[in-house]
Amino acid sequence: MEYSVDKEKCIGCGSCNLACPSGMGMGNDGKASVISANEVESCGGVDLCPYDAIVEVTQSNDEEV
Numbered sequence: 467m468e469y470s471v472d473k474e475k476c477i478g479c480g481s482c483n484l485a486c487p488s489g490m491g492m493g494n495d496g497k498a499s500v501i502s503a504n505e506v507e508s509c510g511g512v513d514l515c516p517y518d519a520i521v522e523v524t525q526s527n528d529e530e531v
């Protein structure tokens with residue numbers, strides 16, 4: 467499973483980064499971004515974000531390393 471951040475919904479609270487620092491990072495724009503989809507998966511996936519800003523990406527792209 468791949469994940470991405472809906473930048474419109476992300477308020478930059480940082481809670482995903484606190485809960486899963488190896489999976490989620492905070493960008494210069496003050497929004498979160500996915501560092502490692504595998505780490506996000508093991509941290510709980512979309513449930514990491516209480517604002518529903520972390521979304522599953524369903525198309526089968528190549529796995530990111």
Ligand code: SF4
Nearest residue numbers: 476477479480482515
């Ligand atoms: S928990 Fe959600 S709203 Fe907060 S920084 Fe992460 S993606 Fe953005």
